[in-house]
Amino acid sequence: MDNIVNPHDKLIREVASNKPFATDILQNYLPDDVVKLIDINSLEISKDSFIDKELKDYYSDLLYKINLAGRPGYVYILFEHKSYQDRLAPLQVLEYMPKIWRLHLKQHKKEPLPVIIPMFLYHGQSRWKDTKFSDLMENSASLLSAYVPDFEYVMIDLTQYSDEEIKGTVLSRVVMLLFKHIFDPDIIEKLPGIFSLMQEIVEAEDGLHFLETILRYVFSTVDLSVDEIKGIVETSISPEKGDEIMTLAERLKNEGYQNAMKDTEKLIKNAEKTVKNAERTTQIEAIQMGLMIKFKDQYQKFMAVIDKVEDIEKLKQIKQAVIKVKDEYEFRKLIEQ
Structure with a gap:
């Protein structure tokens, strides 16, 4: 399973390297008083990941280095792929924050530890209510609270945003809307409205690249035929580009089928190897x-x-x-x- 790429992870990593997307996340979803403290021009996108190997199918993470109140700092985003919430996810963040500090100290040994603002991107089907690490614990005597590690985290619970409240560039809105609705039973009916936002993207210089990224995600998560996606694209994006997009969609669908076959063969070989090892x-x-x-x-x-x-x-x-x-x-x- 290690080599089978999770479609949610693949999409978020592809767009997270896009600086306007990263800027949108910080400016539109951090609290207003925190936004005033960030120097958006200092934003650096890190390629580091801190997710444990066995959890990579359920989570992705993004690390942005940015000046906070005039000092180096970080925004760490944990993205939960599941349709239900894992209440212990904040515990993972508590584990990953020291890793970020140690990484920072390798380059800045004598400096104070930087502030890390933790964020969660959640697109499950039930509302996420907690926003503090200490919410994981039972209410204890106030005298003991001094001995309990605690921090607040910024929760981007997409279930609590209307489609109109999801702001940012076209790419950001399309990605966040897909994440919001991908587990909906009527996702196919919502795709034309989401894809209609992409008219501007398709005409841009790197537009087809991002369209390909979006189509890969849709084919990986939604049961759609090439003809269905062509109909959606032609009515919502551009009839003139229908043939070009149809060719792209067919290629991606075939690639997805071939990759699925390879993954199946790999799983069978692994299973056979496991059985053989057990017999030995x-x-x-x-x-x-x-x-x-x-x-x-x-x-x-x-x-x-x-x-x-x-x-x-x-x-x-x-x-x-x-x-x-x-x-x-x-x-x-x-x-x-």
């Missing part, structure tokens, strides 16, 4: 048990050789030999053949 382990354990019974403490000197045997049939032969051989000499002669 079973055979070796059976041989070891037989040797311990037959040769007592002397079994260990044989296991070093047996552990190197990969062939399952050979291991089965050795297992049978454990029962039949009369002494250690005869057994050693057999396994060294």
